[in-house]
Amino acid sequence: MVSRVIPVDPFDLVIFGATGDLSTGKILPGLYRRDADGQLPDAARIVGAARSPMDDEGFRTLVRAAIHAAIPEGRRDAEAVERFLTRLAYVAVDATGEGGWPELAAKMRPDVVQAYYFSVGPGLFGALAERLHAHGMNTEGCRIVVEKPFGHDLASARALNATLAAHFDEHQIYRIDHYLGKETVQNLMAVRFANMLFEPLWNAQYVDHIQITVAETVGVAGRGGYYDKSGAMRDMVQNHMMQLLCLIAMEPPYAFEPDAVRDEKLKVIRALDPVRPADIVRGQYRGANGKTGYHEDVEDPASRTESFIALKAHVSSWRWKGTAFYLRTGKRLRARTSEIAITFKDPPHSIFGEQEGHRANVLVIRLQPNEGIKLKVTIKEPGPGGMRLIEVPLDMSFAEALGPSAQEIPDAYERLIMDVIRGNQTLFMRGDEVEAAWAWTDPIIAAWEARGDRPQPYDPGSSGPEDALMLLHRDGRRWREIRP
DSSP: OOOOOOOOOEEEEEEEEESSIIIIIIIHHHHHHHHTTOOOOHHHHEEESSSEEEEEEEHHHHHHHHHHSSSSSGGHHHHHHHHHHHHEEEEEEEETTTTTTHHHHHHOOSEEEEEEEEOSSSGGGGEEEEEEHHHHOOOOOOOEOOOOOOOHHHHHHHHHHHHEEEETTTGGGGEEGGGSHHHHHHHHHHHHOOOOTGGGGHHHHHHTEEEEEEEEOOOOOOOOHTTTTHHHHIIIIIIIIIHHHHHHHOOOOOOSSHHHHHHHHHHHHHHHHHOOGEEEEEEEEOOOOOOTHHHHHHTOOOOOOOEEEEEEBOOOOTTTOOEEEEEEEEEHHHHHEEEEEEEEEEOSOOTTOOOOOOOOOOEEEESSSOOEEEEEEEEESSSSOOEEEEEEEEEEEEEHHHHGGGGSSSOOHHHHHHHHHOOOOTTSBBBHHHHHHHHHHHHHHHHHHHHHOEEEEETBBBSHHHHHHHHHHHTTTTOOOOOO
8 A cells, every 4th residue: 555645736845943853853744755656746835934043054953863763764765855955045034123124025026925934932923923914924825833732721722822812813823733733633534434333332321431541651850830820631631632533522623624633623612511629630750760750850849739639520512411521641651552442332232251351342443553453342252161251452553554754754743834835724723622621621621720639640661640540440441451
């Protein structure tokens, strides 16, 4: 199986914050890969913009090093790298002043797609939007891409939406969540809506519960200042995990079109019940085995910010009433993994009696690492000796199904940036969707702050605090094991 490469239209892409980690680690190497695969037309141009003084050649040298650092030698082509570098230019720009803006405006071509990627801190989103407007670069067909975090709470998200809306229409604003660009996340929609196999069973009558896990092995050292103001709830649950929950729980849209999909996601967020304090567990990793603890990493021994959170949510809709959605995410856990597990109910009556080893059917969508989809089913154990049941997986990992071409599956950022150039907002968040997510999140945070709750300590390399296990145990369930 070979993926098709569909070229995009000619474009000018300006990357604000072009010398930063996201740009050099993901965006620019990803654009090189799209170019090497033949997806960028000859007339595509990329302009780096940042505060640092630099000329075009200096920027190309920086990008060449970034490509070499991000892409293995065996998947690099020296000729393709040099061709990509000729597309690049650089302008030193003051995001909060006037320096460099006339020069940047002069580089924009009126007859191509114009896109502006805000690869900067959210505090600069408003200033960039205002200056693009002031210098006549907010043309009707242009697009802006804004990174998370999109606000710190509902009030700040509304203020930011209002600032952007003062200079750009909603159809021009692309709020990016790279999780939605992952191949398996999009396959989740294909599995649901392109097959008759699962959709009739995709409801509270047949689904026992759903688990969404995003586990990381790294701590917050190096970004402790940012993280300590956010925590796991704001950093992961309000955006990434909320989006995954929406794709699982939403009704079929009338078409795979931007507003059709986003309308259904918005309905899910608005149908989420408030979360009871008893259904939330917060944790903080401690120092052990030669590794620093959270307090050391953020340089604040009194911090009450969570590096782990687990919670039970419910969606009050006809499809999902009574079905539990368990979400957990954390730093310094046992393994790096992201997955969605849909556990189906047992048959109403077992003709085989109670047999050890019998388990419910589970559909596992694995986002990272080793993207793929696995369905666990119960079969008879081969051989004589009676009817003994065992559990086996029907496994479709991309690495096995696609073979060597699996290595060529575009990174999430690559796919999403190409969607920006195409003008396709299906995999991007809408303003009202972001605000609805904060409207659900804010009361949860406010409640534990009012109570003065402290996160529970947990050991690095574990599955989180003990109380997180009890969150499922008291419901007669258990978390799936966190494994690579």
